[in-house]
Amino acid sequence: MSTPSPELMQRRKFLKLVTTLPALAAAAALVSPLLRFLKPNVEKFKIYAPTVQDAARGEVIAVATLKEVANPWDYKYFVFTQKYPQYTPEGFKAANVPGVVIKLPYKIALFDPATGQGPLRWVRDIGKTPKVTESDLIIFSRICPHLGCIYNFVPNFKEVTAGYGGYLPPPPRQHALMACPCHLSIYDPADPQVPGRVLSGPAPRPPRTFLYEIQGENIIATDVEPGGIA
Amino acid sequence: MLERVRDWLQERRQKLDLFDETLVARQDNPLYLMGPMLYYFWLVTVVTGVILMLWYEPTTTGAYTSIERIQNDIGRLALTFLGRPVTLGGLTRGLHKYGADALITITFLRIYRMYFLAEYKKPGELSWMLAFLGLILGMVSGITGYLLIWNQRAFWAAKVVLTVPVYFDELPLIGPLKFGSMIAFLFLGGPAVGQATITRFYALHFGISLVLLILVEVFFQRTRRKRINMSLFPLALFMVMLVVISIILPAESGRRADPTKTPLPILSDWYFLALYQYVKYTPPLWAGLGPGLLIGFGLIVPFLDRSKGRRPLERPFFTVVGALAVIYFLAFTALILFNIAVIERDPFLIMNITLVVLALGLFWELQYRRRRRQAAAAGISPPARAPAHG
Numbered sequence: 001m002s003t004p005s006p007e008l009m010q011r012r013k014f015l016k017l018v019t020t021l022p023a024l025a026a027a028a029a030l031v032s033p034l035l036r037f038l039k040p041n042v043e044k045f046k047i048y049a050p051t052v053q054d055a056a057r058g059e060v061i062a063v064a065t066l067k068e069v070a071n072p073w074d075y076k077y078f079v080f081t082q083k084y085p086q087y088t089p090e091g092f093k094a095a096n097v098p099g100v101v102i103k104l105p106y107k108i109a110l111f112d113p114a115t116g117q118g119p120l121r122w123v124r125d126i127g128k129t130p131k132v133t134e135s136d137l138i139i140f141s142r143i144c145p146h147l148g149c150i151y152n153f154v155p156n157f158k159e160v161t162a163g164y165g166g167y168l169p170p171p172p173r174q175h176a177l178m179a180c181p182c183h184l185s186i187y188d189p190a191d192p193q194v195p196g197r198v199l200s201g202p203a204p205r206p207p208r209t210f211l212y213e214i215q216g217e218n219i220i221a222t223d224v225e226p227g228g229i230a
Numbered sequence: 231m232l233e234r235v236r237d238w239l240q241e242r243r244q245k246l247d248l249f250d251e252t253l254v255a256r257q258d259n260p261l262y263l264m265g266p267m268l269y270y271f272w273l274v275t276v277v278t279g280v281i282l283m284l285w286y287e288p289t290t291t292g293a294y295t296s297i298e299r300i301q302n303d304i305g306r307l308a309l310t311f312l313g314r315p316v317t318l319g320g321l322t323r324g325l326h327k328y329g330a331d332a333l334i335t336i337t338f339l340r341i342y343r344m345y346f347l348a349e350y351k352k353p354g355e356l357s358w359m360l361a362f363l364g365l366i367l368g369m370v371s372g373i374t375g376y377l378l379i380w381n382q383r384a385f386w387a388a389k390v391v392l393t394v395p396v397y398f399d400e401l402p403l404i405g406p407l408k409f410g411s412m413i414a415f416l417f418l419g420g421p422a423v424g425q426a427t428i429t430r431f432y433a434l435h436f437g438i439s440l441v442l443l444i445l446v447e448v449f450f451q452r453t454r455r456k457r458i459n460m461s462l463f464p465l466a467l468f469m470v471m472l473v474v475i476s477i478i479l480p481a482e483s484g485r486r487a488d489p490t491k492t493p494l495p496i497l498s499d500w501y502f503l504a505l506y507q508y509v510k511y512t513p514p515l516w517a518g519l520g521p522g523l524l525i526g527f528g529l530i531v532p533f534l535d536r537s538k539g540r541r542p543l544e545r546p547f548f549t550v551v552g553a554l555a556v557i558y559f560l561a562f563t564a565l566i567l568f569n570i571a572v573i574e575r576d577p578f579l580i581m582n583i584t585l586v587v588l589a590l591g592l593f594w595e596l597q598y599r600r601r602r603r604q605a606a607a608a609g610i611s612p613p614a615r616a617p618a619h620g
Contacts, residue, residue, distance in 0.1 A: 038416050056421065079490055084421040095422035098490045146514055148393040149386055149492040163494055165510075165571045181494035182390060183510045184571055201573050204514055229393050229414060229422060 056082040056095070056226065062218040063210075064101045069137065069219075072105035073176045075153050077142070080210070080221055097224050098142040099210055100153050100178075104190045107136045110209075119195050119209045122225045131213050138195055139210035141224050144180040146203040148229050151180035151187070160186060167200040178207070242356035248446060250340075251455045264340040266460040269446075270468065271333040276439050278326040285319065286378065288432040290425050293380035294486045297323075301483065311477050324476020332472070334372065334501050337365045345531075345552045348540040355532040362528045367438050372499055374435040377428060385487035387498045388431070389423050390509075394518040401515070410518075423489070495569060504562035511577040537595075546598050550591030554584065 063078040079096050086093035111120040111130040119138070120130045144151045154160050155176045161168050165184040169177065177199070178187040185201030196206030208225035247253070250265025257263065285304055287296040305318025341361060344350055350358035373391060376384040398410030419426025450457055458465070485493070498506050509517040527534075537545035565571065 038419075082421070086420055093420050093422075093424070095420075095424075096489055147390040147509070147517070149390065149496075150490060151492070152494070165569070165573060167573070181492045181496050182386060184573060202510060202513055202517070229389065229396065229418065 056084045057092075058082050058097075058221075058223050060220060060222050062215075063099065063139065063212070063221045064219045065217045066214070066219065067217065069101055069103040072103055072136075073155060074103045075155075075176075076101045077153075078221070080141075080224060082224065098150050099139055099221065099224070100142050101137065101139050101219060102153065102176075102189050104136045104138060105175075106190075106192075107134055108138070108190070108192050108195055109134050110138065110195075119206070120211060122209075123211050123223070126223060126226070128211065128223065130211060137212070137214075137219065138189065139212050139219070139221060140178070140189065140196055141208040141210060143208065143228055144182065144185060144203065145205050145207055145228060146180065146183055146185050146201070149180050149182035151178050151185070151207070153178050153189075165200075169199060173199065239356070242353055245353040245357070246360075246449070246453075247354070247357045248360060248449060249457075251457070251459055254456075254459050257459065261343050263460060263464070264336050264343065266458045267464075267468070268333065268336045268340060270458055270460065270465060271329050271336060272439070272443075274329040274469070274472065275326055275333055276443060278322045278329060279436070279439070281322050282326055283436070288378065288428050290380060290428060290487075293378060293428060294483070297379050297483055301480065314480065316477055320480050321473065321476050323481050324479075325472050327481040328472050328475050330372065330375070331500075332468075334365075334368050337361070337368050338501070341365055341528075342552070342556065346542050346549065348535070348542075348545065348548075350532040351535070351540060352532075358532055359529055362525075364442075366525060367442065369501060371435055371438050372501065374431040374438075376499060377423075377431045378435065379483060380428065380487045381484035382487055382493050383484050383496060383498065385423060385489065386492055386496055387502070388427065392417050392423070392427075394509075394514070397515045397518055497566065500563070503566045504559045507562040507566040507571065510566075510571050510573060511580070544598075545595070547591045547595035550587060550594065554587055 059081045061078070061080060063080070064076040068074065068076050077098065077100050079098050082095050082097055083092040084095060109118050111118040111123065111133045113129070113133060116124060118133075120133075123130050142150050142152075153176065154164075157169050157174050157177050160177050160179045164179040164181070164186060167184070167186050169186075169188075173188050175190065178189055178196070179185070180201070180203070183202050185203035186199045187196045187203070187207060188199050189196055191197035194206055196209070198204075198206060208227065210221045210225075211223040213220045213222060245252075248265070249269045250256075250262050253262045253265070282300065285296060285300045287293060300317075300319035300323055302315070302317060302320065304320075307316045307318065309316050344354070344358055344361060373387060377388045378384075392414045395410040395413040398413070399405045399408055401410075417427065417430060418424075419430050497503065505521060508520060512520060531548070535545060535548050537548070539545055542549040
């Protein structure tokens with residue numbers, strides 16, 4: 001046996017490379033079915049986006065009557081059910097979105113039809129137009145837009161100061177606030193410009209809102225702003 | 231290039247040390263008993279975990295009840311402690327919980343030992359990286375195992391942890407691929423924490439230990455090293471300690487998970503408390519990036535630290551960084567336990583303290599190096615170093 005010449009080694013390297021490439025391709029092809037094993041309704045070879053086509057359908061419910069939230073700072077908790085297309089026995093997987101209806105002491109603009117701005121601006125993206133554009137009723141999703149805990153409506157701001165990290169609101173905001181037990185984000189539900197404005201804490205945005213209609217005596221929640229994990 | 235990497239790996243693999251089993255000569259020093267202790271507590275946790283699987287029910291409706299049943303009814307003994315019946319189920323669960331706590335504690339302490347004694351330097355790079363990965367996998371096991379109880383603390387911990395990666399979608403370049411949401415989805419198995427989540431966490435919780443145990447066993451078989459370099463007395467003592475604490479302080483179950491109500495206050499497992507406090511301070515994207523960078527730093531620290539010495543005072547900058555990490559871990563844990571978080575003031579303060587301390591550490595390092603150069607120029611040889619172990 002003579003020692004292999006450098007050219008021979010080069011050829012071996014080349015052959016190795018040539019045989020490696022199909023192996024790598026086969027491995028990559030295995031990733032797609034594996035992802036579909038983890039999430040059955042993902043499309044073939046869409047390995048980068050298994051979260052598409054998951055638009056949720058909300059179940060329209062009456063969340064409160066007008067009498068229950070007649071006075072300023074009255075509020076009522078409710079739970080809204082969203083259904084996601086998933087491979088379950090019912091074909092849909094339900095997720096609960098707790099919400100809160102709040103009666104504010106003054107009217108605020110929810111949606112400006114001319115500019116498309118306001119807390120309900122997401123409604124256009126789901127192909128609807130808000131019927132209520134200005135109101136003293138506002139409905140928030142109670143899922144904290146920070147990391148998904150359920151925040152509380154706290155009628156007395158002193159409880160916020162005592163229990164949620166010592167934040168003392170400035171005098172114009174010394175009214176009912178919303179505060180999250182997990183990471184102490186504090187929101188002002190009655191901010192006239194940005195309802196749900198973040199006053200303190202790590203939250204990146206105000207809480208998500210519900211689209212609602214008023215039918216007779218009932219306040220009906222129809223949709224919730226998409227995004228986040230329920 | 232490839233050959234150099236292969237040689238590098240070969241050398242490190244030969245010197246690989248997973249549970250301090252090459253440090254038999256240092257048995258007189260408890261610092262070097264942490265390796266065998268680690269392996270021992272791991273085995274205790276795995277064995278008790280398998281026993282718990284016999285009675286555990288991984289469903290959203292049945293999990294909490296089955297845990298209560300294991301704790302109070304399975305294998306009831308004829309003795310009581312403080313009016314509570316002592317059960318074999320409760321004992322097994324206690325051993326599992328406290329064994330896991332001991333495991334995490336020992337892993338932390340061992341990481342600190344390896345860091346401050348610079349055991350990550352050549353040829354210990356690979357051992358260090360595996361020890362560090364072990365800590366991360368241990369913490370993942372902790373969080374996946376905790377959800378299985380299906381109590382409030384576990385439920386909200388799981389939801390928070392799985393919401394963190396969603397913010398990776400905000401990153402430039404890789405964000406639009408929705409990788410963050412994908413990670414969240416793969417663990418959640420759906421749009422919310424539910425049955426699929428508990429099933430996946432159950433599989434992961436068991437799978438991590440199972441796969442690692444097989445790999446470690448292969449390692450021990452190939453190297454023919456002794457698994458536990460520890461005499462019988464400490465082994466028995468640790469077991470007695472675990473049993474005693476499981477009877478005195480039975481593992482808690484907390485309240486059953488309620489997806490519509492987050493309790494106030496809510497805490498996480500003790501080893502996540504510091505991270506929890508950190509998450510209060512930062513924007514949510516950094517809640518994921520911060521720990522990610524920390525893990526990255528931990529893994530590549532052997533290649534960052536080019537100093538010659540191994541003693542803490544011979545590489546001042548990295549000692550300062552390590553001390554800062556210990557102090558922040560303890561301080562953040564204390565802050566969250568006393569429920570102190572002034573979000574307007576603290577991050578600014580912490581940022582400045584960190585920068586100042588790091589700058590001082592760098593200054594110290596430069597000073598130290600200059601002094602050594604001057605000493606070398608003056609012909610004074612440095613005192614002989616202790617030989618590297620291994």
